[in-house]
Amino acid sequence: MRIDQFIYESSQLIETAIASDSARLDAELLLAKVLNTSRSYFYAHPEYVLNAKQLAALHDLLELRCLGHPIAYILGQKEFWSLDLTVNNGVLIPRPETETLVEFALQLNLPTDASVVDLGTGSGAIALALASEKKSWQIVAVEFNNAALTVAKNNIETVATKHFSALQLIQANWLSAFAEQSFDLVIANPPYIDIHDPHLQQGDVRFEPKTALVSNEQGLADIKCIVRHATYCLRAGGYLMIEHGCDQSEQTKDLLTNNNFVDVNGHRDLSNNFRFVSAMKK
Numbered sequence: 541m542r543i544d545q546f547i548y549e550s551s552q553l554i555e556t557a558i559a560s561d562s563a564r565l566d567a568e569l570l571l572a573k574v575l576n577t578s579r580s581y582f583y584a585h586p587e588y589v590l591n592a593k594q595l596a597a598l599h600d601l602l603e604l605r606c607l608g609h610p611i612a613y614i615l616g617q618k619e620f621w622s623l624d625l626t627v628n629n630g631v632l633i634p635r636p637e638t639e640t641l642v643e644f645a646l647q648l649n650l651p652t653d654a655s656v657v658d659l660g661t662g663s664g665a666i667a668l669a670l671a672s673e674k675k676s677w678q679i680v681a682v683e684f685n686n687a688a689l690t691v692a693k694n695n696i697e698t699v700a701t702k703h704f705s706a707l708q709l710i711q712a713n714w715l716s717a718f719a720e721q722s723f724d725l726v727i728a729n730p731p732y733i734d735i736h737d738p739h740l741q742q743g744d745v746r747f748e749p750k751t752a753l754v755s756n757e758q759g760l761a762d763i764k765c766i767v768r769h770a771t772y773c774l775r776a777g778g779y780l781m782i783e784h785g786c787d788q789s790e791q792t793k794d795l796l797t798n799n800n801f802v803d804v805n806g807h808r809d810l811s812n813n814f815r816f817v818s819a820m821k822k
């Protein structure tokens with residue numbers, strides 16, 4: 541089978557099986573993985589004939605995609621903040637929404653050698669993005685799940701180079717491992733979905749670890765825990781930033797205000813949904 545034929549037929553298969561709005565892109569990405577080439581190759585060589593071994597490998601990957609497995613898990617990769625991160629089903633697939641937190645954090649007025657913690661680092665996405673931009677920040681990435689820790693460790697070793705700031709990975713329950721006034725910035729994308737939320741049964745989310753997604757108390761238990769810990773671990777004038785569900789902005793802001801944070805603000809993501817709250821410790 542020729543490359544152009546494979547792309548056409550497999551796009552149709554994916555489209556029919558899971559109504560993916562990125563069926564053609566998905567097919568091209570699977571092909572790029574198997575041929576170990578860039579997508580531009582397909583446009584230059586549409587007549588290339590795939591051999592039996594390549595077709596067998598493509599068939600396996602296509603089957604997974606048609607069953608709904610996320611393209612990021614099939615490829616084992618996801619781009620975040622222009623960094624190529626390794627991912628597997630032990631970690632949340634980093635989302636573009638979370639890049640808005642990184643963007644905001646980079647604009648905060650923090651000391652040059654700011655002490656920063658990324659809570660629930662998963663693949664290491666937020667910590668690595670910050671480390672790639674702020675060479676003098678002292679960054680700690682915290683994770684409690686063993687499978688996620690393995691992925692984060694691998695990404696820190698392979699993505700972080702000597703041009704990145706110091707980045708330490710620690711296994712802990714949120715901020716429990718840290719002393720009073722340890723940080724200038726606490727940034728977190730915690731689990732915040734209610735266990736009964738129907739979105740858990742849809743799309744990519746079905747394949748992601750529940751420990752990365754679900755929280756008690758209508759999704760707010762972990763956010764509450766982080767806010768309480770942060771009042772203790774932040775330095776005066778330090779910031780807390782928490783990602784939340786698009787209907788949790790008011791509750792998260794109230795929590796922060798009730799815990800004596802000031803300068804409490806809700807922020808929207810690129811889809812115009814409220815996505816995170818920032819606040820300063822007095």
Ligand SMILES: C[S@@+](CC[C@H](N)C(=O)[O-])C[C@H]1O[C@@H](n2cnc3c(N)ncnc32)[C@H](O)[C@@H]1O
Binds near residue numbers: 631634661664752762
């Ligand atoms: C929504 S995911 C965020 C992953 C990553 N920061 C990102 O933005 O792509 C939440 C992460 O928090 C971790 N986590 C859940 N409970 C935790 C706890 N008590 N302490 C530390 N990490 C926790 C999960 O294992 C998961 O990796």
